[in-house]
Amino acid sequence: MKINYQESIYPLLKLRKLLIFMLLCLFTINIGWAQDQRISIAAKNKTLLTTFEEIEKQTGLSIAYNQTKLNINKKVDKNFDNKSLSSIFTDLLQDSGFSFRFEDKHIIIVPVEQPKKQSSGNSPKKITGTIVDGSGLPIIGANVVVEGTSSGTITDLDGRFSLDVPAGSKLQISYIGYLSKTITINNNTVYNIQLTEDTQALDEVVVVGYGTEKRVNVIGSIAQVSSEKLANRSTPMLSNALAGQMAGVTVIQRSGRPGNSSGQIRIRGVASFSNDENNTAKADALVLIDGIPGDLNDINSEDVESISVLKDASTAAIYGARAANGVILVTTKTGKEGKISISYNGYVGMNKATALPKFVNSWEYASLLNEADGKEYYTQAEIQKFRDGSDPDNYANANYLDEVFSRNGIQTGHDLTLNGGTSSNRYMLSFGYLHQDGLIKKNNYERYNTRLNLITDILPNLTITTRLAGTYATRNEPTGKMLDIVSSAVRMPGLWPTFLSNGELGLGGKSEGTPPSVLYSNSFFEEPDFKVNAQIRVDYSPIKDLKLSAIGGFNYKNLEQRTYNATRQLANQTIGPSTLKHEMRKTIYKTFQATADYSKQIDKHSLGVLIGYSWEEEAYRTLIGERDKFPGNDLPYLNAGSPDNQKSSGGGNDWAIQSLFGRLRYNFDERYLLESTIRYDGSSRFPKDNKYGFFPSVAAGWRISEESFFKENEDLDWINNLKLKASWGILGNQNIGNYPYQTVFELGQNYPFGDNYALGAAVTTATDPTIKWEETQTVDAGFESVFWNGQLSFNASYFYRKTYDILYKPSGSISSVLGQKISEMNTGKLKNTGWEFEIGHRNQIGEVSYNINGNFSIINNKVMSLGVGNVEQLNGMVGNGSNLFINYPIDMYYGYKTDGVFLTDKEVGEWADQTKVNPNSQAGDIRFKDISGPDGKPDGVVDPNYDRVYLGSRIPKYTFGLNLGAEYKGFDIQVQLQGVAGVKGLLSGFSGWALCGDGNIQRWQADGRFDPANPQRYPKYPRLQSVRNVQEQNMEVSDFWLLDASYLRLKTVQVGYTLPGSILKKAGISRLRLYVTAENPCTWNKYREGWDPEINTEGNYYPILATYTFGINLKF
Known part of the structure; x- marks a missing residue:
């Protein structure tokens, strides 16, 4: 079996001589005891692998061997009754070509050494070296063999080896769970070799809900990303590092704004109308950090051991009411037994915009404005002044967007980790710091992280795990409406200077200054965010095969927002008064979880039963204070402002949920697999009669590759694993807001009483007292396969997700009939179907090892019903009349088909009558198509009631990712590409239309x-x-304005070099790696010039950042 030897005891070599002597004596006694220890095992007709596992359970020792060399599937022909370990292993390894030895708590199985064959011209020389993993930790028991011979050895407890080899020969290094490596012996005598983890290993353990499972025995759809794929990424938000990593997981980044640039994660589509203004349910996945809900973007990526994404009901149903949108399980790193290791990872680099729109010069703008309206707003003399710059105070040539995004920001990150411990106490202590400058003046994000994970074995069967984490982050911006500055810079033509020739700030076009002028004021926005996460876990095994666990968790969040609008001096006037808004938000979350996990192996039958209880409670409080008319800009605190217009408010809410859950697992010979889960949730967010929900699932799998007819067929020995799987289950969604079923009285509904008005309150919204859970029913089927000893893998899955009882507010037309607003009702249905494909290849050619991993997903999204919101349009489509229609994707574009523009005024009369869309059509205007009429056929009239159709959706249909990696003699390179297709975008308003609201003109326009x-x-x-009215003339939503928002992005390129250990050894350094990284350096798309298709939005545009960094990995 696979053993994690990084967690083994390191010899204490630097103690005083007396202690060394005493330890050696104890060590010798321990070995003698181990090999003379007597046990009994019913091993007859079992495999070596099963027998080894039973020995490990009984003795607490670990067994190391090379799985590729030793036949672990060999059947044992006897039982052992009260036999010593020495005699048992002598019998087990008889005639196998292997021997064994005891080292501390390890039994190491090695090939029997054969007489060394030396070629006549190559005299042997002695070499030494160290084998380490990707983290620089030694690998114990790695096999080191001279290619083409039986001469070899294994590494010791420090990962070291020593061997006599002929000059010019090659060494083959291998170890279970890692990719093998071949190196050529040259003139060096010291070799330090790093092995790469084999992510396709069949015995890989995957994190699942409330436990772990061997990958080969997992039936449901789980995607897992290891720490190696997240390391050294210069992405401040961890969510963005997941883009392109997993099939069925779509990560879209809508902004590059520092501190607010997290990716929007969608797992297998969207399970609710979350993007619609009439729906309060959220489509966000449940994120659990070490089993406790948290924010993925608060975590330092260097602290992450793995991230598992539960995509189907069989894996996610154990989280019931919160799992409808998928579950993300984050496991943080823990301490490893051995001497202390210190790791430092740091980088520094630069940020720049991936895309910014370009605009015409001021003199071009003046001329084009005259052309557009057929009027002479600017004379030729004035246009010449714009051109020659003779009067810059009145006829400027400014580019406000370039002035706003005026810098390339600095970004730096530093992480320090201490790891180590004894056999009974292991610890991991980390510190992280991140600073990211934005592209705008006074815009940055700063974060401090610390984490302590401590594992203490109180008794052999009692373990306490303590996890503490703290985050302090601050987001700074030049004003509380920074994105309004960007919007104004896009909209406003650069006709006025930001600074006059005398150095004063100019008035701009509306006597409010130019958009960049705000950046030079004392205004600011700051958002300090302090979070503490604490949990303690107790694991107790009262009897063999039973583990009882209890977890207590506590999360505290205190977020503040201070928005100060300072008085500003512009030329000859002051803009004010100054205002300050101070908001404080506090969240306290508490949870208790208890589980009992029983597992039993009887011959080929494996049974696992898990039962558990969980309770969660969250309280949210907010307090807001506002004042204005501050005496100056030096004291931006509430007590310095005038009390005349002060405002204060506050509020809060609470919710709780408690649950019972269980899981049953069974497999026969790791061939036939069965799993079932149930969860019973009760949430305070629902009315009494619908407070509880029941969420079951079942899954089955068949590993065909384990059948005797398959294993005995030599023509199929290149197939290592072939598994068919299917699952069904129901998931729930309680992310609906708090208590939407309760009747709420709205204040301010005053009424006349005599000669005065009396204060009053009224029910203005009709609520539904029968609100219940949104439920998602999921069906999943697929297969997994591994070929040629893991060199190639291919997985495919089909899924069907149907969401019932979606909470939705019917359209205003329904409300107008009732005379009241209508709250959410369980009235919608939605369907997501699709395919997922994953392919992986890894190999070694000479001294070059490489890997290729790709994923591709197809997701079809369709609205099935809006319930009482089903309003039939005159064209026959049923929906809300804007973006939700039956049998079409959600978040769709609804508008006109077009056929270019009119070339002449005469053509207007020859075309279908489109006066209802553009009453004054002329040459150069858009030609809208006549699609239908009252009788369902084209009627010669373009009418909004009959001729608008589905044009596309903002949600991608296709997502894909490609990850490439290679290593050669200390050099390594990682490349990641990610993209989407089958998605549309729309730029309207001042982002897409020239002269919108007297706005600017982009170069492409x-x-x-x-x-x-x-x-x-x-x-x-x-x-x-x-364009002074967004509904006039050519500006109706149509395919003329719709854009192909597909893109392929070069997400990451990283090149590194690890210095040879022989150079570092004298300095006491175990590993030193230098690297350069480019994040988002290039994007291929057909979107509008200067706009990023991934953001795919009109206003509030902050470009995604391209980041270029230089970094170092250092380990002692």
């Missing part, structure tokens, strides 16, 4: 506009016109 002198049927932009 000017260059691609319709030109009457050279008319083109399909220009990039119709005729220029001032």
